[in-house]
Amino acid sequence: MTYAATRDSTAAVAADPRYLHVRADITDGAAMRALFAAHQPDAVMHLAAESHVDRSIDGPGVFMTTNVLGTFTLLDAARDYWSGLDAARRERFRFHHISTDEVFGTLQPGDPSFTEDTPYDPRSPYSASKAASDHLVRAWQHTYGLPTFVTNTTNNYGFWHFPEKLIPLVTINAIAGHPLPVYGDGSNMRDWLFVDDHAEALVLALERARPGETYAIGARQPRSNIQVVRTICAILDELRPDPAGPRARLIHYVTDRPGHDFRYEIDPSRAETALGWRPRHDFETGLRRTIQWYLEHRDWWTALQDRHDSTKRLGMAPAEGTP
Incomplete structure (x- = not known):
């Protein structure tokens, strides 16, 4: 329950018997061990x-603290x-670690897309912390035999996205x-994946997935930041014209911003074959659904704005949408 979390986002499923929310810190080893003992999970995501x-x-x-120490603590409890x-x-148990394509560094125009075999080259404290956590997950698999695997994905967007990210x-x-x-000039490129996909x-x-493996999950939908912004403007002009x-x-x-990576893009071929998965939404379709959702859920994001000044960062550009 950090600044970016709200119970409002799960209100629709709060009464479902399959849902349980426990407020605990993943760096708290005793709390994590107690949860494993109480709920006897078959898997961790x-x-x-x-x-x-x-x-x-x-x-x-x-x-x-969260990304490195928290991952270590959770791995040790698992x-x-x-x-x-x-x-x-x-034999059935799995520990699924969800990571980011930012651990691979940055691509320049003409560079091949990231794959599972791309060397790590993190460029920000965020991506460095995620790279460290990826290495910990693999180390626990190789050293202890814990059946872990990693998925690295690209920028997500969709419903319930905290309003400091680019699209919301x-x-x-x-x-x-x-x-x-x-x-900058808006030319930085990202590959966008709709959250439902x-x-x-x-x-x-x-x-x-097989323990010890890595799966790069992407949508093959690269767009520059300025393309994203202009597309949002065009869709909103259509759905709700501005008299001005x-x-x-x-x-x-x-x-x-300092150290702004130019381009992220994933080649998901291996994951598509291994998992039998393809994204169902093209970028324009997913973006239209997302914008319509924000138009229909004004109460949700205005309440967040009232609680958090960070959602009113009108003088600076937002992060694109890291998962």
């Missing part, structure tokens, strides 16, 4: 992470639990007629 690149530049310490299972349950912040600012800040891939990975004129008038360019 480890998605807990600090993920905002700008915040990692301003304050890297919390990223090291190993203790897994070691005590009977042979059949030990630009959407919300454009609805309100506020400035739309873009880093990513969720489907993660479930398939949990069912089909086309929203592209609100775009303004701001000083680039």
Whole structure:
């Protein structure tokens, strides 16, 4: 329950008997061991992470604590639990670590896309902390036999996205007629994956992945930041015209952030074959659904704005949308 979390996002499933929320810190080893003992899970999907690149530049310490120490603590608790299972349950158990393509560094125009074999080259405190956690997960598999695997994915977008990331912040600012800040000249490229498609891939990975393997999950939908912003403006102009004129008038360019990676893009061929997965949404379709959702859920994001000044960062550009 960090600043970017709200119970409102899970209110629709809160009464479902399959859902349980426990407020605990993944760096608390005793709490993690108690959860394993109480709930006897067949698998762990480890998605807990600090993920905002700008915040990692301003304050890297919390990223090291959550992403590195937290992953270590969870791995150690999982190993203790897994070691005590009977042979059949030990064989079935999986520890699924969800990571990012940012661990691979940056691509230049013409470079081949990232694959599972791309060497690590993290460029920010955030990506360095995620790279460290990936290495820990693999080390626990090789050293202790814990059945772990890693998925690295590209930028996610969709419903319930905290409004400091590129797509929700630009959407919300454009609805309100506020400035739309873009880093540099807007040419930085990202491969965008709709969140529902990513969720489907993660479930398939949990069912089909092999321990010790890595799966690079991407959508083959690269767009520059300025293309994303202009597409948001065009869709909003269509869905909710602004009497003041086309929203592209609100775009303004701001000083680039330190160490801004130029391009991320994944070649998901191996994961598509191994998992039997393809994304169902093209970028424009997913983006239209996302914008429509923000138009229909104004109460959710205005409440967040009231609680968090970070969602009103009108003078600076947002992070693109790291998972």
